[in-house]
Amino acid sequence: MNSTLPDYKQMMSPEVRDRLARLVRRPVIMETLNLFKEFPTSSGKKQIVLKDISFQVHQREFLSIIGPSGCGKSTLIRILAGLETATSGEILLDGKPVVAPGAERGMVFQKYTLFPWLTVCRNVMFGLESIGKDRDTAENIALQWLDIIGLARYADYYPGQLSGGMQQRVAIARALAPQPRVLLMDEPFGALDAQTRTQMQNYLLEVWRNIDITIIFVTHDLDEAVYLSDRILALKANPGEINELIEVPLPRPRRSRMLLEPEFLATREHIDKLIRPPVKREDECEFKVVNMVGDKTFL
Amino acid sequence: MMKMQNVGCFAIRKKLTRRQEYILLFLSFALPLLLWCLVSYVPFLYHPLIRVTDAGDSFLCAPGDLIERSAFEEENRELASGGGKVMRGERANPAYLPAPHQVARSLVTAFLTPPRRDGEAWFHESIGHSIRIVFLGFLISSLFGVPLGILCGTFPFFERLIEPFIEFFRYFPAPVFATLCVAILGINDAPKIAIIFIGTFFQQLPMVANTTRSADGALIEAAQTLGASRRRILMKVIIPSVLPRLYKDMRILLGWAWTYLIVAEVVGTSSGISWFINQQAKYRDFSNVYAAIIIICCIGLFCDMFLAWFGRQIFPWESKHKGIFYRAAEEIFGPRDQVFSIVLSKEERRKRDEQHSA
Ligand SMILES: Nc1ncnc2c1ncn2[C@@H]1O[C@H](COP(=O)(O)OP(=O)(O)O)[C@@H](O)[C@H]1O
Ligand SMILES: [Mg+2]
Numbered sequence: 001m002n003s004t005l006p007d008y009k010q011m012m013s014p015e016v017r018d019r020l021a022r023l024v025r026r027p028v029i030m031e032t033l034n035l036f037k038e039f040p041t042s043s044g045k046k047q048i049v050l051k052d053i054s055f056q057v058h059q060r061e062f063l064s065i066i067g068p069s070g071c072g073k074s075t076l077i078r079i080l081a082g083l084e085t086a087t088s089g090e091i092l093l094d095g096k097p098v099v100a101p102g103a104e105r106g107m108v109f110q111k112y113t114l115f116p117w118l119t120v121c122r123n124v125m126f127g128l129e130s131i132g133k134d135r136d137t138a139e140n141i142a143l144q145w146l147d148i149i150g151l152a153r154y155a156d157y158y159p160g161q162l163s164g165g166m167q168q169r170v171a172i173a174r175a176l177a178p179q180p181r182v183l184l185m186d187e188p189f190g191a192l193d194a195q196t197r198t199q200m201q202n203y204l205l206e207v208w209r210n211i212d213i214t215i216i217f218v219t220h221d222l223d224e225a226v227y228l229s230d231r232i233l234a235l236k237a238n239p240g241e242i243n244e245l246i247e248v249p250l251p252r253p254r255r256s257r258m259l260l261e262p263e264f265l266a267t268r269e270h271i272d273k274l275i276r277p278p279v280k281r282e283d284e285c286e287f288k289v290v291n292m293v294g295d296k297t298f299l
Numbered sequence: 300m301m302k303m304q305n306v307g308c309f310a311i312r313k314k315l316t317r318r319q320e321y322i323l324l325f326l327s328f329a330l331p332l333l334l335w336c337l338v339s340y341v342p343f344l345y346h347p348l349i350r351v352t353d354a355g356d357s358f359l360c361a362p363g364d365l366i367e368r369s370a371f372e373e374e375n376r377e378l379a380s381g382g383g384k385v386m387r388g389e390r391a392n393p394a395y396l397p398a399p400h401q402v403a404r405s406l407v408t409a410f411l412t413p414p415r416r417d418g419e420a421w422f423h424e425s426i427g428h429s430i431r432i433v434f435l436g437f438l439i440s441s442l443f444g445v446p447l448g449i450l451c452g453t454f455p456f457f458e459r460l461i462e463p464f465i466e467f468f469r470y471f472p473a474p475v476f477a478t479l480c481v482a483i484l485g486i487n488d489a490p491k492i493a494i495i496f497i498g499t500f501f502q503q504l505p506m507v508a509n510t511t512r513s514a515d516g517a518l519i520e521a522a523q524t525l526g527a528s529r530r531r532i533l534m535k536v537i538i539p540s541v542l543p544r545l546y547k548d549m550r551i552l553l554g555w556a557w558t559y560l561i562v563a564e565v566v567g568t569s570s571g572i573s574w575f576i577n578q579q580a581k582y583r584d585f586s587n588v589y590a591a592i593i594i595i596c597c598i599g600l601f602c603d604m605f606l607a608w609f610g611r612q613i614f615p616w617e618s619k620h621k622g623i624f625y626r627a628a629e630e631i632f633g634p635r636d637q638v639f640s641i642v643l644s645k646e647e648r649r650k651r652d653e654q655h656s657a
Binding site: 081082083100101102103104105106107109111113115116117118126127130131158159160174175178184 | 517518520521522523524525526527528531535536539540542614615616
């Protein structure tokens with residue numbers, strides 16, 4: 001496509017440039033150094049899923065990781081969480097290597113993972129009790145969190161009685177309650193309908209703005225990545241490599257109308273070109289539609 | 300043009316109305332009963348034998364005897380040719396096919412009739428004995444089978460260590476161990492409980508392990524990212540997440556324990572319901588036999604219905620309504636002015652919930 005839009009970098013206002021400059025001067029919370037991940041395939045060969053991934057996340061940054069489906073985004077964030085081990089390379093949290101999952105890295109999954117046998121309040125209490133808070137303290141903090149996410153009325157409900165959006169809100173509260181250093185999110189709104197998703201995005205930004213939390217957010221949705229993030233890490237597929245680190249030229253706080261502004265559209269198109277596969281994928285299909293209505297003037 | 304068909308009650312996987320369900324429930328019992336009544340009360344439908352009412356001059360038969368129709372006719376022909384008085388009789392069903400009213404009467408009288416010999420068990424004692432054997436065997440099996448199964452399902456270490464042998468062992472039919480159990484444990488209740496244990500345990504362990512393995516990995520990972528220790532994950536995530544399914548397994552296994560009862564009760568000294576049934580069959584009192592069978596079915600059915608109801612109460616998140624225990628706890632531990640909200644009207648309760656959440 002021949003673009004009429006100018007380069008997104010030139011569209012960055014001085015304020016935004018200044019903000020981003022200040023951002024990268026903040027302390028590094030989490031970083032990866034030359035991360036590699038291989039999976040054995042059924043034929044016995046090794047499939048390199050992640051290749052030489054190095055990046056840094058700064059305090060209170062909102063970093064998105066975007067890439068085509070199957071490029072290893074989930075694998076990467078699972079390694080950051082400690083749920084998967086890297087083949088080689090290092091992950092540091094506050095300078096200390098990460099080896100196992102822990103409460104200082106909260107995670108929200110795409111699948112609804114609230115414990116169905118616990119009430120909403122008890123779900124939020126789970127992490128707090130895991131890090132050694134006693135029951136009463138945990139309950140108080142949990143109720144405060146439910147208040148923050150506007151679900152205090154549902155404290156005694158079981159997750160099965162809530163809608164998908166509400167469940168993800170509780171999942172966010174549950175992950176944030178033990179005060180993690182970073183919040184890892186793997187396509188958390190992927191299963192929600194479009195309207196709820198927009199609502200959840202604004203809601204997440206509001207929470208993020210008001211507490212000291214660094215967010216690493218995996219998505220394959222371009223709009224979502226640009227709308228939410230300070231910086232976006234675009235990955236290539238096969239093997240998953242860092243393609244480019246994009247600085248988003250939008251000011252904060254973000255507003256829905258920014259989705260129509262030229263800065264947004266230019267950035268979006270830039271990333272779209274980056275992650276769209278340059279070569280034809282083997283699982284791509286061509287349409288072979290046969291005309292069965294005769295009259296095609298109708299459309 | 301396609302014709303819209305009204306398939307009525309026979310729609311695929313479409314829920315029936317409440318009324319239809321009740322009618323079908325009634326029919327599912329009424330139809331077999333009707334068949335039984337027809338065979339018992341309508342003459343010439345089955346009735347293959349003759350009950351002798353008047354033996355006439357026959358030396359071979361006495362009143363009350365049940366004989367084949369052909370034998371009856373031959374005897375009468377012989378008596379007639381000899382000039383004697385012929386036998387008279389009516390068509391009857393064999394002794395092993397008593398009529399419904401006889402069995403219904405036996406359902407009561409079986410409990411009231413004392414045993415024929417001193418020292419033998421009454422009917423209710425036999426039932427009690429059987430239930431005790433099944434529950435003891437099942438309890439001991441569960442005491443070992445459930446924790447070991449959960450360990451095998453959680454830690455691959457125990458899975459590899461324990462399960463191969465169990466898988467091998469469970470293909471021995473439990474009755475094979477009957478003589479061994481008697482030799483080791485004597486002739487009283489111990490070998491019977493051991494048979495139930497063997498029959499249940501070696502099925503129970505792999506079943507519990509499998510169910511435990513079906514615990515949702517995503518929930519375990521979520522717990523890990525919340526900083527839960529291994530112990531906490533086992534106790535607070537894996538076990539609760541499979542508990543409703545484990546409970547269902549237990550209901551199935553309890554049914555199996557019942558089937559092993561028949562083997563167990565003929566081991567050593569015969570006892571319990573099987574003994575009672577054998578004894579009654581020896582006396583050719585078949586209505587008692589059927590009464591005993593019906594009682595066993597009822598015990599099994601009510602036991603399972605109770606367990607199903609109980610399961611709904613203790614796993615409220617499965618059926619999405621608060622169980623009776625949860626509601627009771629709410630009443631007891633709730634704020635003072637909320638105690639016994641059952642007496643509140645719907646409107647009052649709504650108001651209270653609003654205040655409570657505000
Ligand atoms: N446990 C695993 N074993 C083998 N291959 C895996 C495993 N997990 C992921 N992969 C492979 O790694 C690649 C990246 O997967 P994933 O991280 O889920 O991609 P994304 O989240 O970006 O869609 C895929 O090709 C997938 O087949
Ligand atoms: Mg993924």
